[in-house]
Amino acid sequence: MSRTELHDPDIALHSGCDGEIKRPPRERILNSASELFRTHGIGAVGVEIIAELANSNKMTLYRHFGSKEELLCACLRMHAEKTTEIWQSLEDRYPGDAAKQLRAWVEEVTDVVFSDNSACLLANVAVEQKDPNHGIHRIIADAKEAYRVKLTDLCRRAGVAEAEQLADALTLLFEGARIISQSAGPDGPHQKLKQSCLAMINAFSR
Template sequence: MKKAVPHAPQTDAGGPPRQRILAAACELFYKHGIRSVGVEAVAEAASTNKMTLYRHFGSKDELIVAYLQQVAEESDGRWQNMMRSHAGDFAAQVEAWLGYVEQVVSDFGERGCPMANAAVELQGTEHPALRIIEDYKARKRRQLVAMLGGAGYANPERVADEVFLLFEGARISRQCYSVRECPSTRLVEMLRSLLESHRSR
């Protein structure tokens, strides 16, 4: 097995240690995966040390949980901002979300959905983080259904599921394809025509 992160870069950035540690964990866990990143590497990247890390997070498992909670919080916050800044205008909400999707899927640093990746790495265990992932995905689905329902789509659950699977598939595909061939480059246009074909009938 190759080591994923031999010498962690100092992704410092100030702020209290707990915050720096969490930020470093977010970056490293996402980039290299949960299992292949050691707590020492996280502490180093946060410009601190293992002891301080363990004073804030009782164990690596707790840190993983905190990492996923952080991801969920950021994602939920982003969603709420998006919905609020187009409150009432459902079409604009959908459009804003498509913009976000476009951005995610074309990001060079895209390494898939952090939640899905974590689920893969923790499969077959009873890690408490799995609960967070499940809740997160269910919540995301509900949000999508609500938005599409508001926008007047006939079968919002059905459309949401389809949209969801496409997005999910696109993100995981970014790790399996050479950049040139990855079908995720056409995701947004797929979503557009999918939504078009389910337009409020």
Template structure:
């Protein structure tokens, strides 16, 4: 239904681009379908042809963000093959992201705050992405010799979440360095506690 033309993105991508900008800058509940339609420069019929409901669009927005984050982390891992270096670059990337003008925290934490029902499709999408992060962190921690990779993954997830909130609410300039130190404090402590 959506086709890419030589002049630009598909209609679906234009809708997602508009939604991403508006949802992130203004909040999901504050943005109406009409605002997205206006920003994308389409008709209501076109909007609803691509997204039956606003929640369907919210899920697509989060899935797109999740795919971007996963590709970025997997790309670093493929390029380095070194889990410690992946974690260092991850911390630096979070630090860079938090210093970006208009940074408002984590898209997934923000969405979860607006959707109270854990059974909603939006919260399920958030939970799936967070589970991917935990599995990824656990796998890296295991390869780094951590005795309890799942516990380390939970701690790394808390650090990631805290860094995103700190970058939004406080001075973001030190987030990357602080996150890197904290990540390796967890990893090193977990290694030190490993049976020899």
């Protein structure tokens, strides 16, 4: 993969963005690496490209992160932390109303599937790293489990008796729609994600 290919208009972070340049070097490196790992994979991205996109250099990158693997782990943890921000956002929008929060969650995940960020960094890295004993799989598994626990709690607070089963069903719909959206074209079954999630919630709420 060439540098020209990596400096693609589809990449969300660009080295020429003034707002990005003003951020601390560590944050710029993390943001750039996360986007490159998510869109191009681990193996296709070298530290030179990451440093260039972050308006930095390899020396600075290695000062903050001892290796590419350490940087990848930091990216995964950052992604997991940002993902969990949704729960506070839902509470802020609908304080004390878990049922509305659950339906707002459906809107949020539908937007994710139909956005440029539909590919999940955690899922992509898990697929690319074939060694099941590699340390990054523990980071990914912990992040996914934490999200599942939060979703289950939201379903329970929304009055669903079988909250864990509903949370698992919604997760399967969401994760499946993410994958299908990247392979089935614009008319794929992911188009029915919102309706399917709401139907599932209604079925469990009876």
